[in-house]
Amino acid sequence: MHFSIPDTTEISAKNSNNQQSYTLFNIHINGVHHCSVRYSQLRTFNEELQRLLPSAMANIEIFPPKKFFSLSPKETEDRRVLLEHYIQSIVQNKFIITSSYFKEFFLNAQRETFTTESFDNNDKINLTICLLNNHELIIENLSPNDNTSRLLDACALKLQVQQDFLTYFSLYLYEQKDNQLNIIRPLYEFESPYLSLKQLKKTYQQSCIVLKKSYWDLDFDLKLLDDRRARNLLFVQAQYEIEQSQDLYPSDIYRQLDILRENKSFKDYILLARTSKFYGHIILQKCSLLYPINETTKQKLCQCLLAIGNNELLCCFNLDEKKKAKEVSLKVTRIRCWKVNWTKQNVDISVEYLIQKGTLIWITIHTEQAALISSCLQSMVDEIIAKRIDTTSPVTTSNESTTERALPKTANGLATRTEADLERLNNNDIFDRNDDDDL
Structure with missing residues (x-):
């Protein structure tokens, strides 16, 4: 924050x-x-x-x-x-x-x-909560003063999702634009969703509250698959992420996914979707940073697409229409620290990055979503540290909405990279592969 x-x-x-x-x-x-x-x-x-x-x-x-x-x-x-x-x-x-x-x-x-008008405990409102497939939930009989945790519990009751599985989900503010949902920020526990949404609509008229998963470790997916209601929520997000990334990365699996969706084989759909390139990522379209990312070659400020997920910031540059797009992966485990720079003229986030063994450089990403990126980085770091401290016992961590919730840990380390992930990292020539150390 x-x-x-x-x-x-x-x-x-x-x-x-x-x-x-x-x-x-x-x-x-x-x-x-x-x-x-x-x-x-x-x-x-x-x-x-x-x-x-x-x-x-x-x-x-x-x-x-x-x-x-x-x-x-x-x-x-x-x-x-x-x-x-x-x-x-x-x-x-x-x-x-x-x-x-x-x-x-x-x-x-x-x-x-x-609160311009006075509310008492008897005043009730209805709030519309969106899912990523444009389905809407009407949550009734809320108080305007209820906080985010109270609204999340009401969503669980409406969807009949068990509290144990609710810990994997949070509420976010989104903008609806050109038939797309663009993430703005998480809702925090110290705010009233009703008042925050009302205030946000002054800037983004078509804004809404969205319920989606709040974790990055893909192994947590496997804990939701055997519960029908939790699996349905996970399927909604998987389908949304596939639709978001389909035009960015051609793959043969999309046709198979369509067949599984038509057959309502949601579990198999999720398992196959997990192998796609941008699964589990938040995609930000309007970003820019200096490229190439090093201290010796002449740099140029270039626009890029930023995909956040799988413990990395993936910067996708389309430098030349005739050439294949260039991708640079900034691994979270090689970021020493970061800072959000917020002025009236500019918003950006700078990360101090281990470019090679013994060499740290500052990389600045220019985007209005700098605070969101910072929140994502913090939650990924929290999950990594919690897993390294104890890979078998339940650990209490802060999710993106800074709500303390117990996330069960897996016993087999960090999320397994897909074949596409390994190929992308092997082709990432800005790193000395012999010195690819974590901080």
């Missing part, structure tokens, strides 16, 4: 309930306005975290001190910058962001900011 406080809002005494002017600090998450809070609210937030989680707060940026006199515009701007640094250091700590107090504070702050 990328938290920022890009600006403030001044409330005059005339518009204030207590007839006193004050400043609201507008908190944005992944570039979207989440809430507006006063300095005093953030000070209470900091004090409570210091009391509840003293160890986790030990390395957090210092909270800006209280002033006893009115602030000048420059002092207000200085406070805004310090508060932004403070909140950004807070959200780097997983113990803090998964705490009940953190979730409660930001959920209540969102409610206070965007």
Whole structure:
């Protein structure tokens, strides 16, 4: 998650309930306005975290001190910058962001900011949840104040999916454009889906909430196949991913998949779909980065398609229509760290990458979906680390929506690469294959 406080809002005494002017600090998450809070609210937030989680707060940026006199515009701007640094250091700590107090504070702050009419426990709404095959679920009798976890539980009840299998799925915000669904971001547990969707529609009119799987390790598919309802959800996503990638990568399996779908052989369909190139990937169309990716050859900013999945960022360049498209795989296990750069002029994500043994370089991907890529990288790293720590016992990890859920681990290491994956990596000439080390 990328938290920022890009600006403030001044409330005059005339518009204030207590007839006193004050400043609201507008908190944005992944570039979207989440809430507006006063300095005093953030000070209470900091004090409570210091009391509840003293160890986790030990390395957090210092909270800006209280002033006893009115602030000048420059002092207000200085406070805004310090508060932004403070909140950004807070959200780097997983113990803090998964705490009940953190979730409660930001959920209540969102409610206070965007709830124009008062709701009580008796007010009910209906929310439409989409699946990736354009099927819609109507979730009834929700409160506008319900958080993401409550909505996910309601989806499970509607679909009659067991809680054990629900841990493999999460809710996401998507844009519907040109009969396609484009992912925007996950829904977090500290927000109201109703209010977030309502706010998002101001920017993306055709936006919706989508239920889809939330893991990257393809071995988890095998745990869902023997349950009919979980398998049906997995089939919906598999079919969507095949349709998304069919024009990008020609293969002989598509005809076989059509036959299996027509025969309603969903289990066999999923097993065959897993061998396709872009299965389990999120595909982002509008990205660009410097190519070739090295320090010696002249580089040029080129547009590319970015496929995220299978513990890699796969950059697909169409440099020349007469030549075969060039592909570069950035393995997650060779990324030392990454950072999201968010300015009014540009949004990008930079990764420090082990290009060869002993050589790290920064690679910058320019895309409006930089925060989403960061979230995907973090969840892939979480799964890799959890598996390496314990490959046999259930491990609690954070999925893309930062919800703590128990994901059962497999016993045979990372997901097996397909023949197409191995061929692609063998042809990736930007790496010295003798020094292909993980970090």
